[in-house]
Amino acid sequence: MPVMTYREALRQGLREEMLRDERVFIMGEDVGKNWGGAFKVTKGLAEEFGDERVRDTPISENTIAGAAVGAAITGMRPVAEIMFGDLITLAMDQVCNQAAKMRYMFGGQTSVPLVIRTVFGGGKNIASHHSQSLEAWFMHTPGLKIAVPAFAYDVKGLIKTAIRDPNPVMFFEHKLVYDKKEEVPDEEYLIPFGEARVHREGDDVTVWGTFLMVHKAIAVADQLAKEGISVEVIDPRTLVPLDKKTLLESVKKTGRLVLVTEETKTGATTAEIAAIVQEEAFDWLDAPIVRVNAPDTPVPFSPTLEQFFIPDEKRIAKAVKSIL
Amino acid sequence: MAVEPKMTVDKKKLVDLYTRTLKIRLFESKVWDLFGQNLIPGTLHLYLGQEAVAAGVTAALKKTDWIQSTHRGHGHVIAKGADMKRAMAELLGKRTGSCKGKGGSMHITQFDVGVLGATGVVASGLPIAVGAALSCKMRGTKDVVACFFGDGASNNGTFGESLNMSAIWKLPVIWVVENNLYAMGTPIAWTCPSENIAQRADGYCIPNKIVDGNNALEVYEATVEAVERARNGGGPTLIECKTYRMKGHSRFDPAKYRPKEEAEYWLSRDPVEIIRKIAIEAGALTEKEADKIRKKLEKEVEEAAKFAIESEYPAPEEALEDVFMEVDA
Numbered sequence: 098m099p100v101m102t103y104r105e106a107l108r109q110g111l112r113e114e115m116l117r118d119e120r121v122f123i124m125g126e127d128v129g130k131n132w133g134g135a136f137k138v139t140k141g142l143a144e145e146f147g148d149e150r151v152r153d154t155p156i157s158e159n160t161i162a163g164a165a166v167g168a169a170i171t172g173m174r175p176v177a178e179i180m181f182g183d184l185i186t187l188a189m190d191q192v193c194n195q196a197a198k199m200r201y202m203f204g205g206q207t208s209v210p211l212v213i214r215t216v217f218g219g220g221k222n223i224a225s226h227h228s229q230s231l232e233a234w235f236m237h238t239p240g241l242k243i244a245v246p247a248f249a250y251d252v253k254g255l256i257k258t259a260i261r262d263p264n265p266v267m268f269f270e271h272k273l274v275y276d277k278k279e280e281v282p283d284e285e286y287l288i289p290f291g292e293a294r295v296h297r298e299g300d301d302v303t304v305w306g307t308f309l310m311v312h313k314a315i316a317v318a319d320q321l322a323k324e325g326i327s328v329e330v331i332d333p334r335t336l337v338p339l340d341k342k343t344l345l346e347s348v349k350k351t352g353r354l355v356l357v358t359e360e361t362k363t364g365a366t367t368a369e370i371a372a373i374v375q376e377e378a379f380d381w382l383d384a385p386i387v388r389v390n391a392p393d394t395p396v397p398f399s400p401t402l403e404q405f406f407i408p409d410e411k412r413i414a415k416a417v418k419s420i421l
Numbered sequence: 422m423a424v425e426p427k428m429t430v431d432k433k434k435l436v437d438l439y440t441r442t443l444k445i446r447l448f449e450s451k452v453w454d455l456f457g458q459n460l461i462p463g464t465l466h467l468y469l470g471q472e473a474v475a476a477g478v479t480a481a482l483k484k485t486d487w488i489q490s491t492h493r494g495h496g497h498v499i500a501k502g503a504d505m506k507r508a509m510a511e512l513l514g515k516r517t518g519s520c521k522g523k524g525g526s527m528h529i530t531q532f533d534v535g536v537l538g539a540t541g542v543v544a545s546g547l548p549i550a551v552g553a554a555l556s557c558k559m560r561g562t563k564d565v566v567a568c569f570f571g572d573g574a575s576n577n578g579t580f581g582e583s584l585n586m587s588a589i590w591k592l593p594v595i596w597v598v599e600n601n602l603y604a605m606g607t608p609i610a611w612t613c614p615s616e617n618i619a620q621r622a623d624g625y626c627i628p629n630k631i632v633d634g635n636n637a638l639e640v641y642e643a644t645v646e647a648v649e650r651a652r653n654g655g656g657p658t659l660i661e662c663k664t665y666r667m668k669g670h671s672r673f674d675p676a677k678y679r680p681k682e683e684a685e686y687w688l689s690r691d692p693v694e695i696i697r698k699i700a701i702e703a704g705a706l707t708e709k710e711a712d713k714i715r716k717k718l719e720k721e722v723e724e725a726a727k728f729a730i731e732s733e734y735p736a737p738e739e740a741l742e743d744v745f746m747e748v749d750a
């Protein structure tokens with residue numbers, strides 16, 4: 098099986114869908130041939146599909162998102178890119194009031210088959226306006242599906258599923274996983290939404306996390322295994338729909354849960370997961386649920402500050418050990 | 422005011438314009454009536470006074486063309502051909518409503534007659550119109566999109582973003598500003614430095630025109646020109662329709678902030694009377710025929726109201742439906 102980066106796998110997924118379905122098109126700032134996307138995800142696609150289908154836009158986030166809504170409800174399958182996750186704030190009306198609510202408030206008369214891709218996460222020293230992780234905001238918005246792929250294999254299968262879904266999908270990526278490599282099959286595959294990936298099986302503690310934190314949790318699990326501590330690592334891959342079954346079964350087995358994401362702690366997805374587990378598996382818990390998150394501050398710039406902000410392997414390992 | 426119909430407008434079209442204008446008037450009058458009887462929950466933004474805008478614009482469109490509506494949308498959807506029974510039932514919150522009682526006045530929408538949506542967020546329809554027009558262009562349908570919005574909406578950022586995008590991509594969209602001189606209680610003169618909104622389109626190289634929004638024929642003629650441009654790949658047009666609300670902004674607004682003389686001037690220019698006079702003077706209609714049309718429409722509106730009143734409310738649990746579309750396995 099070929100090994101490729103997350104970025105390449107994502108691009109392949111987009112390309113396959115554009116070949117399969119001529120309604121699929123990409124639009125966003127600098128996605129076309131002069132730049133290929135701020136993170137080079139769409140590089141080469143404009144050359145192959147033309148600049149009508151890989152469409153550079155003005156810096157108009159709300160209208161990019163809104164145009165995706167309008168195109169989606171009239172028969173196209175737009176994939177809109179918002180250059181940085183923090184800038185989705187400029188498109189919130191179209192995402193949260195229009196895309197998310199349209200089917201409902203029009204009583205099922207229409208559906209909004211669009212994908213909005215954007216990228217979260219720190220670690221690149223680009224400070225408060227280019228580093229935040231905002232997935233919880235969208236999890237709090239009924240009507241949106243949310244994909245949070247952390248691995249190359251997942252990103253390809255999930256982008257294809259996202260594009261084929263008749264509902265609006267927020268497709269979140271992470272800056273520091275674009276270069277991570279993994280085996281990715283050549284043949285076509287789709288990954289259904291709502292199915293978690295269990296990266297390590299274990300009996301002592303369950304660690305549930307997203308994006309870069311999954312990679313860190315795996316490293317922690319491998320290191321703790323040497324100390325005789327058995328850690329199960331779960332990546333939900335999509336937040337909406339959420340694979341509760343895999344998570345709850347794991348918690349019922351281990352009795353202990355650590356939640357780890359790069360979001361600031363208050364109101365993070367980890368808070369929601371903790372609430373679900375105490376509602377549905379309280380009797381199986383042998384220890385309090387522990388959350389490992391960023392502090393409640395904007396993302397800082399200086400390397401010493403940013404490294405303090407982003408949860409590291411030490412904090413994850415400490416959290417695991419704290420409930421053993 | 423010029424009432425000479427141009428040779429391009431045939432008599433049938435004049436009757437059509439009269440019928441559309443009157444239909445909205447009768448529908449909205451009934452809505453006002455039912456509202457007074459406390460049969461309509463929530464609030465309302467009536468289209469009374471602005472009927473000629475929706476009538477004139479939609480008369481220039483095909484069934485497959487799209488319109489994007491606003492919070493003041495009853496007139497738009499009725500003019501585009503929405504079923505009045507389902508529209509009225511929606512206003513009453515009934516399960517037979519076009520949105521199954523989930524949308525109400527501000528989201529009154531009938532997708533199958535070419536309404537992209539009515540929206541409660543001022544100025545949020547413009548980006549959607551851009552996307553729909555882009556879709557028409559990419560799919561090669563030759564359909565066009567008419568996007569209604571208010572004078573107040575033209576101060577929102579989406580106005581600039583969307584006009585610009587429509588211009589650079591030469592999209593088949595007609596921007597219809599319904600300048601009723603007020604955004605709630607705020608006169609447009611307080612929030613716009615120029616006398617007209619239309620000139621803002623010059624900055625985006627979009628051809629624009631100012632028309633009497635109480636004259637359905639003028640609105641129609643301007644729209645025909647814009648539609649022709651749009652269908653032939655000439656890109657967007659902006660039409661500013663000067664008009665006026667007959668009532669307040671919403672539910673209990675008596676509109677006391679409007680100067681008496683201004684209100685008197687505008688209220689003396691009834692859009693229904695104006696198009697009726699034009700049609701009759703052009704020989705398209707006799708007084709008798711005009712009255713016959715009115716009787717027929719009154720009956721349809723009565724039936725719509727009866728249907729709405731007699732329909733059931735949704736069962737409470739229906740609140741849980743229609744969030745997501747099922748995914749085929």
Ligand SMILES: Cc1ncc(C[n+]2csc(CCOP(=O)(O)OP(=O)(O)O)c2C)c(N)n1
Nearest residue numbers: 493541542543571572573574601603604605
């Ligand atoms: C973004 C937004 N801001 C404020 C409101 C509250 N609001 C509803 S209608 C309205 C005035 C709109 O004026 P205009 O665009 O001229 O339309 P009109 O009501 O005159 O038809 C306001 C401020 C809203 N619904 N949406």
Ligand SMILES: [Mg+2]
Nearest residue numbers: 571572603604
């Ligand atoms: Mg107004």
